[in-house]
Amino acid sequence: MASGSVQREIPSIDRLLASDAGKSLIEQAGRDLAVAMYRDVSGDLRARLQRKPDDKPADIESWLHEQASVSIQTLLTPSLKAVLNLTGTVLHTNLGRAPLPESCIEAVVSVSRGASNLEFDLHKGSRGDRDDHIEDWLCRLTGAEAATVVNNNAAAVLLTLNSLASRRSVAVSRGELIEIGGSFRMPDIMKRAGCKLVEVGTTNRTHLKDYAEAVDEGVVAVMRVHTSNYKVEGFTSEVPDTELGKLAKDNDIIFINDLGSGALVDMTRFGLPTEATPAEALAEGADVVTFSGDKLLGGPQCGLIVGTRKSIERIRKNPMKRALRCDKMTLAALEAIFHLYADPHRLAETVPSLRILGRSADDIQELAQALQGQVQSALASCAEVSVESCNSQIGSGALPVDRLPSWALVLHPLASSGIKVAQLAAKFRELKVPVIGRIRDDALWFDLRCLEDADAFVSNLSTLKANAEC
């Protein structure tokens, strides 16, 4: 058949829309999307027939309906969705970091449904400041005189530097010039903030006299950066916060401390190693401390800035603050988590990330043993499932070298099935709730530390069973 006559067999968009299948697509997705999808799939078919006139679907019209319907399903399936993080990294930046407490979620829902007093003082009946909802809490929890909040900690660092040291020099130890994932590099941030970086000391050793020399050369601030994702070990030396604080005070310059993970309470409560708190950093002389809301704090993504009233006022007045500010949903979640921090003794239950980080290895082992059989039967002859000990990490650069003893379900692909470990991992990513593990030693490891709802995990597996054709 000549290709032109095959082309003529492709029905018009109007005809497709007028059919029963077309009407049902319009009902489902609206007329505009239905038209767009029919145009796309008809265009694809036309191009295909141009290349291969014989490669023709048996029933062109129903084929077009089916393709359009599949495209619409795909388009209307959320791209951003919940997954199960069984990677063993609790605060996983690529997987959204901290899971929020229920009260934070409720607060988000409640302010997002309608109007709120985001920047309105209900008492005075006049304009308010969005910081008002969280500033007192931050001061109460850290001992700071004043506080503000922006979109994330990278923004907090950028804004702090730009507000306090734009067109001036800032001293940072060579041992603290960090790069964090996603191209956050201290020297670049300094540049973008309009500051001149003065590197002091060496990679492994920096002394007070190194900072003192920089002060003599006219730096307006010294900055400490938490070495979040690595540790310098061996022949090392760094200047304690108290000494940097004293140097700054004596010379009337500013001491900025970027804590990164910023645990608000003593982490040893949860069986975790100690991590400096903003309260300690301030007590040890920092004028400004910056930290993340969604790392060890366990709340929403944001960057918290606490410090002296004078510094915070300068930061607040910077026009960039407006560009970096948080939205009402973040502020609602943040205020709600501060209410939980009012009772530190219950945090191990009320804040999911702390609950997960503090979970005992015995508890996780018990869960792994309880689930082993069900996972094995869902996998049939694809893989053999064993229960093995492993180490979780905190993630997000918090306490980089510390590991938490944990237990995993380990899926070893069976050679007889022909399935490769990467294919097995892909199968789990295709589940209704995608399950993300870690591949190690040719096996798929599911660290169960972050698995709290075992029933949901098991029922989610039923979709795997249906398509495990290995």
Ligand SMILES: *Cc1c(COP(=O)(O)O)cnc(C)c1O
């Ligand atoms: C994580 C981190 C940042 C960046 O914080 P985000 O919340 O990811 O923007 C900055 N500094 C340090 C030391 C960090 O650990």
